[in-house]
Amino acid sequence: MSRLIVVSNRVSVPKARGAAGSQGGLAVALGSALRERRGIWFGWSGKETETYTGDINMQKNDGVTTATIDLEAQDVDEYYNGYANRTLWPLFHYRIDLAEYETGFGKGYERVNKRFADSLGPLIEPEDMVWVHDYHLLPLGSRLRERGNKNKIGFFLHIPWPPRNLLVALPFHERLVLTMLDYDLIGFQDEESVDSFLGYCRKELQADVREDGTVTYDGRSVKVAAFPIGLDYDEFLEGGQSGEARQAEQRMRSSSRHRKVIIGVDRLDYSKGLPERFDALGRFFDTYPDRVAQTLYVQIAPPSRQDVVSYQRIRNTLEQKAGQINGERSEVDMVPIRYVNKGYPRQALFGIYRSAHVGLVTPLRDGMNLVAKEYVAAQDPEDPGVLVLSRFAGAAEQLKDALLVNPYSLEETSEAIRTALDMPLEERKARWEKLNEVIKTSTVEQWRSDFVEALSA
The missing domain is CATH 3.40.50.2000 (Glycogen Phosphorylase B;)
Structure with missing residues (x-):
């Protein structure tokens, strides 16, 4: 050989x-x-x-x-x-x-x-x-x-x-x-x-x-x-059985206070469509004001290439947008967006993914995007969440049973969030089974x- x-x-x-x-x-x-x-x-x-x-x-x-x-x-x-x-x-x-x-x-x-x-x-x-x-x-x-x-x-x-x-x-x-x-x-x-x-x-x-x-x-x-x-599918699922994964899941569930959780995990990069995603969330909260108290969006965005000016700008933009959305819609004991500028180990991410009702993966352009696959793989087969995925991610060619959206359209993304949150269990399970089969066999x-x-x- x-x-x-x-x-x-x-x-x-x-x-x-x-x-x-x-x-x-x-x-x-x-x-x-x-x-x-x-x-x-x-x-x-x-x-x-x-x-x-x-x-x-x-x-x-x-x-x-x-x-x-x-x-x-x-x-x-x-x-x-x-x-x-x-x-x-x-x-x-x-x-x-x-x-x-x-x-x-x-x-x-x-x-x-x-x-x-x-x-x-x-x-x-x-x-x-x-x-x-x-x-x-x-x-x-x-x-x-x-x-x-x-x-x-x-x-x-x-x-x-x-x-x-x-x-x-x-x-x-x-x-x-x-x-x-x-x-x-x-x-x-x-x-x-x-x-x-x-x-x-x-x-x-x-x-x-x-x-x-x-x-x-x-x-x-x-x-x-x-x-x-x-993904390394078996290794990822094995990590999901760890104490770190279970602790992260429990921590998210308890801190969400019975709200439905939407998760986004992206490196801080302009290709990930984060400003557009935050605007779409603002549109969702404006269109369905009763959902503000029922929904929590968690954005994990580890910084990258901090010495490049365009990356400094996007960080400043996201901090401003998160602050504006929270400032207009928060209560003294509740904020609709948690914006976190650090990374987490993959075992912890498994638990965070599993706790989320919706995975929001909306890059403006991406070669593949493994976060979409990790989110699906981490779901509970008996009560899976829903993947909302940009049609401009390479993963969209394989994951056709996700809710595919145009990330440039605030209305389309907002409506996909609502559809995902309200999707019946039977449809969620049917979509997840097809998505998971693709991910499990294309490792x-x-x-x-x-x-x-x-x-x-």
């Missing part, structure tokens, strides 16, 4: 399934594959160095070998904070108005991808398969080819791929896409992203695009397909197996 080399911006040291403080399903699934195939997980250490040396720090943890490099402060600023998160991230999430195009960002991005290739290349043996992850490393496959690596190299994008008419706003977009054609397999979260990528190749590159998703350009072919990522292990098998082929 050939070795598997996993490459990502940052390396997550996998722990044993069920271990205290263990990571989410992605790290567990990749760790399992790396153990099976004696592989290596390569990426940035997260540390900065005054002068880049290319020195590799090799470690072995729980049977998984990791290899990391340090980057210079300029690298981090231009490659990570700059091109990856201030240029590609907003553009790929359809926020062309927030994308910043700086020459230094692009140069830093290319420089770091070359450094990754130069450090990783000598570690790759002739029969190894290489699996590159996410938007930080789009050209890495091409950089590896330039230095002579002829291995099978696959790429998976965890975020959406934008339509052609948005991507062409990116300077040197054609050069970036051409580097991706040096992969053997390109995977996306959903069919919409696949269609957008193939449409770009067909119209901008005049490449030959076959019905099976094979793109041929300049004598080279690459297969493009959707590989929707899932992160299946995702990993499908991708590696396709790359092997």
Whole structure:
């Protein structure tokens, strides 16, 4: 069996399934594959160095070998904070108005991808398969080819791929896409992203695009397909039996004081549609004022990328909106919104999800959104809650029995909240059973197996 080399911006040291403080399903699934195939997980250490040396720090943890490099402060600023998160991230999430195009960002991005290739290349043996992850490393496959690596190299994008008419706003977009054609397999979260990528190749590159998703350009072919990522379902349910999960559920139920709970769990990011969601909740309370005393909305929003101005703005906006909604509708002993700026362990989240009558997952654009799947998996089969899901999340392609909404429409989202809160038990159970079957059978292990098998082929 050939070795598997996993490459990502940052390396997550996998722990044993069920271990205290263990990571989410992605790290567990990749760790399992790396153990099976004696592989290596390569990426940035997260540390900065005054002068880049290319020195590799090799470690072995729980049977998984990791290899990391340090980057210079300029690298981090231009490659990570700059091109990856201030240029590609907003553009790929359809926020062309927030994308910043700086020459230094692009140069830093290319420089770091070359450094990754130069450090990783000598570690790759002739029969190894290489699996590159996410938007930080789009050209890495091409950089590896330039230095002579002829291995099978696959790429998976965890975020959406934008339509052609948005991507062409990116300077040197054609050069970036051409580097991706040096992969053997390109995977996306959903069919919409696949269609957008193939449409770009067909119209901008005049490449030959076959019905099976094979793109041929300049004598080279690459297969493009959707590989929707899932949960580590068994591990997640096992965590739900923990004392931490039960305590979190009980704490939520007792503190809600018999009100129906709506839950939102999102990283603090403009792609998650949080201002629009708060406005829709305000619309719901205005339309159904009697529900204010009967309903509690809990928004958990851990901060992220706090040094990027657009993220500072969204935090300020949400604090203002939450304060306004509560200020206008609260009583001395009751507030309709709890807005929490910190994260919780997955076991605690299981209990919080289970206590909620409605899961409100309304991103403006998302590659997949595993919160939607976690909410469904955490429900009591005898009394399940209802998932309200943005049709612009990748998960919507699979979770068709959720209440799908347009998150830009305050009225549509408001009415979906009312429908979910009032839904009869029989319908709730019927919807949940179909959703849960999808989630139970399309796990992160299946995702990993499908991708590696396709790359092997």
